[in-house]
Amino acid sequence: MHTLRARSRRATVLGVASVLSLSACGLLGGNDASASPVASGAPQIQTQISMAVWGGFGLDDLITEYETDHPDVAIKLIKGDYNPLHDSLQRELVSGTGAPTIAAIGEDYIAQFAAQPDQFVNLSTLGADDYKDVYLPWKWAEGKSADGTSVIGMGADVSGLALCYRSDLFAAAGLPTDRLAVSAAMTDSWEGFLTLGAQYTKASKGGAFIDDATTLLAPIRDQTGASYYDASGALSTAADKPAFDVATKAIDAGLSAGITQFSDAWDKGLTDGSFAVTLCPVWSMGYIQGVVTGSNYQPKWDIADIPGPGGSRGGSFYTIPAQATPAQRDAAWQFLRWLLAPAQQLKVFRATGSLPSQPAIYKDSSVTGYKIPFFNDAPVGKILAKAVEELPVMASQDPKNGKVEAAMEQVLAGVQTGDVKSADAWKVAVEAAKVVDTANTSAPASASPSPSPSP
Template sequence: MRSYRTTRRAAAIAVTAALAAGLLAGCASDDGDDSAKDTGGDSSGKTTLNVGLFGVFGYQEAGLYAEYEKLHPNIKIKQTTVERNENYYPALLTHLSAGSGLSDIQGIEIANIAEITSTQADKFMDLSKVEGASKDNFFPWKAAQGSTKDGKLIGLGTDIGPMALCYRKDLFEAAGLPTDRDKVAELWKGDWKKWVDAGNQYKAKAPKGTAWTDGAAGVFNAAISSSATRYVDDSGNYIYKDNPDVRAAFDLAADAAANGLTAKTGEPFTEPWNQAIANGKFATISCPAWMLGTLKDKGGDKAKGKWDIAVPPKGGNWGGSFLGVPEAGKNKEEAAKLAAWLTAPEQQAKLFAKQGSFPSSPQAAAMPEIKTAKNDYFPEVPYGEIFSATAADIPVQVIGAKDQTVQENFVRSGLLLVEQGKQDKDGAWDAAIKAIDNALDQ
């Protein structure tokens, strides 16, 4: 699912402190009964399974928890959610180290999965032998991401993030741009630079108070997510300084920011970004399948029917998470069954139909209902067909243990400086490289 999320420093400190105090704690019952906390049950005698997540996974919204509880009357599911992974993940590591305060199931962001499989694998159950959790249920590269080198499966894939471009039809029309999705796709076919060029056309007649896209962070992420190589090579060596694809994505984002094409929302999933969606402040956004749920959640009724979806310049993948079952959990066996059920092909197909999270299961992706899926928030948009097509073009990428650290610093220590008018493109690049080197002790 989602990555490199930030917030204002004071809020981050407060949230992180709260997490360290046990916000992720997974053994609390709804009624506050201490005996229930100790046993993982509640006053009715049911077993309470606690699911700790970040962002919007969609299970609750899609009714999957309620369905599972109906199938298993002895189970009650309680979800705890932290909006941004940058606050969630450090607390998860703290609880893993302590061996306490963990939920029965924990979400794992794709940017962190390599670190988890390489340094925290002993703290998670091997799910490879759990009924319904076969590696064959997932795309081979997705199963490999959630596995250790010796074959232990510790992360069950929730979704993948095939990208499209979402655009506001009303803003395009007001700026004199085509609104038909095929004609829109022709504006930028084959090259992310063409997307930025289209932004310059939009800027010339843009409705007052609107920008072409959300922020430089989103532009950078869109472009680098289409590249087969990113921050590490096949041997795990860092290549972020010398990879021309990284520099090209950085320059593209910096130019967009310097030319006034961004709404200066900062990083995705911050409050300014949320508000910009709610208020219709930008016309396009790089749009992995799971973003549909976010646009619906943040845009509300007033944006219903205004978004459309077009094929992006190049296929890419943004996000896609995993579910893991900590060894320190009190209800490991039941938790493993729930995790396997939630990530089974049938449930992945239901989740896509309800929330737009594209399946990490090839069996689910091949189901007819995926291609014919419709969503009343995006009426008449064949989003299943669009994302199925872009999923076929996803490059297989090497994910490094510190990818999130690298990407966060390219944004925070580099691109945001350009967007704020504090650095030019080259100065921002140098500042970002220095920050990444320091963070990685290079």
């Protein structure tokens, strides 16, 4: 369910190893009366709809529950791999046939499909605008069409971003180990992050602080709300330079191990001390736990807030392709209304560890009490909720944002390998962005590495 921009390197995500006892809550949305069961004995014409998702969305039991209470609806759940599922959807939209009634779309693909609003039902016509003030503002904005005139996607989950760090390596370097003290040492700024990293590298006699400095670009840019395009659709990269500069400084200071996330070297580095910190959304936490617990050596990992105003590296949306018949559209929307109600969203959270897109739900004790024992009982629910609530709305949802960001990351990777001089890096990155812009393609691109988005 969690999504994140990814290049070709995707690995299977191990689910978060925590089972939460979640209670229903009476927040806005509830179990809507309009989705009540059909009266017993009434003549029924069954509407069949399909729903395409990847990995584990935690929907199997919920669909069974809904079908039991709504015998006039049959829901076929289609499960596929992340990238192929989106590729298939694009082909189905172009051909005009074969699209599922409900299509889940990942965060890194939503801009591509939002640029094709005629291929989707405008959910505002079905009542989606009732949710505008219920959703995280940036998540709501991502689900709108490129021209902002329609809603094509209802936010399913978000994946808050945190800082996973080796408390044992911090201790050996004489740095604070308590998560609150670590956050304080970074002074809630990326300059503070670099300072802490320099202290670690010096104390560890040249040890790398972060796994891969290229991963700094996207989340720092996200925090500013900057896009690679202005409101008119013209390429505009100036606002992205501060984020690029932080990544370059990390490389120049010798803080980056230059190890690609989810590679074999990265898996090894999670235990052998090749790096001390990595930026981690919730699905990455599950992956880290799975890799480390399978090793002979048990390092001590913990979790702290990332510097700056929050972050998110993943998420998904529910859409209704326009190929659906009127009856299917109505049935699909009624199911989505039921599914997006707090009671059901909490059930999904319990099954997957995925935070809903509706911040009022974060007040539930099951979210605030969500901890992962492996990470020193870090209060993951509180940390990730804080991260997603602080994020601003991106200035532009241009479909080429992802490809531009990927190109800039490639330049940063070149700085890490010595193929690009850091003094020339920004100029090279801007030229690479222009090449992408000229190509005029809206195909999705990775701006950050990730495993296959499955909780």
